[in-house]
Amino acid sequence: METEELQAALESAGLSQYQSDAYVAVLELGKASAVEIADACSVPQARIYDVLRDLETDGYIETYEQDSLHARANDPGDVLANIRGQAATLAAAAEEIEERWERPPVDDHMVSIVNRFETVLDRARTLVAEAENEVQIALSPAEFEELRPALAAAHDNDAVVKVSIHAADESDLPDDDALSGTVTQMRHRTLPSPFLALVDRTQACFAPQAHSVNQYGVLVDDYSLTYVFHWFFLTSLWEVWDVIVSERSEDPPILYTNIRQCVRDIEPLLADGATIEVSVRGYETGTGVRQNVSGTITEATYAGVSTASGEHIPLAQLAGQVSLHLADGDEDWTIGGWGAFVEDVEATRITVESIQYE
Structure with a gap:
């Protein structure tokens, strides 16, 4: 590292321009009188005594009298620890700045x-x-x-x-x-x-x-x-x-997270007279409370036109409201999918537990 770069680094660590200049001169001379130090750097002789005392106070050097004021550098251990600590702090700050720039805050809605x-x-x-x-x-x-x-x-x-x-x-x-x-x-x-x-x-x-x-x-x-x-x-x-x-099984239990896919698969089975038992995990649409329901599917309804041919329903026919009607023996439930608000339950998971024919 060039002398100018070292001085600039010391100034970044908190020294003044005169202090960094004088400290580098002391390092190079080893020990010297105040006058010799002033001659070796840019600090005026009228200021050199105050600069050296400030460096001594901060632990960079020690001064002593030998006909005149002399100075020598202290063991740099503490100085190095301070500089390295500041370097680590700056590096951490740089990482934090980068992270905060990359990571926008994500709030609700x-x-x-x-x-x-x-x-x-x-x-x-x-x-x-x-x-x-x-x-x-x-x-x-x-x-x-x-x-x-x-x-x-x-x-x-x-x-x-x-x-x-x-x-x-x-x-x-x-x-x-x-x-x-x-x-x-x-x-x-x-x-x-x-x-x-x-x-x-x-x-x-x-x-x-x-x-x-x-x-x-x-x-x-x-x-x-x-x-x-x-x-x-x-x-x-x-x-x-x-x-x-x-990994989806073709035989029960069959898991669905999309009610439209479920209706596409089971409508032909219902048309053939199948009895389909399902369990539903989701939320009550009115309260948002978690709700689990199990029972028999009595009907599948959707806004599009039914194929009534045993074929899978085109996706376009399922773009509107899609519902399953479920009887659990005590009451009837209507099950909707993502965004449901008319039905009783918004289903997050529908599991076909059994498919039986009489």
Whole structure:
């Protein structure tokens, strides 16, 4: 380090220009008279005595009389500890500034626009790892690898993890070891797609395609707005692409986190006379209190036109209100999906427990 740089560093550590200049001169001379020190630096002789006494007070040097005032440098241990402590403090401050710049505050009913994809990815990593019910996520193989520990944590939490992965070449897809214990269901999209993570119906993290002209990210903590992203995920990133991995059973118990998918699957069975027993986990729409209901499905209704042909209902027919009617032996319940407010219960999970024919 050049002398000028050392002096500048000492000034950053709290010394004045004269003090840093004099201290460097003392270091180079070893021990010297005040006059010799003044000659070796830019401090005027009229000021050198006051400067040396200030350095002594701060522990940098010691002075002694030998015909005239002399000075020598103290053991630099304390000085070095002080400088290194300040360096650590500055480094920590730099990290904190960077973190606060990258991490916008997320409050209830809030939308944040950020300018770095890393911020979106970091937020998604935190939310996904803490998911309790469902994760819907669209990403690339590289992003999947970065978020794999968080996805595995969500899977361990018994959350349903639905992954839409976009890769032009199937050889780029994760192998079986990477997928085991990580995803509940995965679909392969051959076209590039934005990054999108939806967690427990209330949180959304979005960033446009990597090659988009405008690079930004959107962080949403709002139930209604997340529902809009849910439909984008469902129609563009999920429904039309092939399933390549699935833990879902084709035989009871069969778990659904989406009432529309449940109705699509069971309506042909109901038309054939099946008796379907289900258990529902969700919330009372009037109070928000957790509610678990079990019973027999008596009817499935939706705003679209019934096919009445035993075929699966097109998704477009299920864009409006969709309800299940459930009898538990004591009373009848109406079950809705995400955003339900007319029905008795908003279902977060529907489990088909049994399917029987007379």
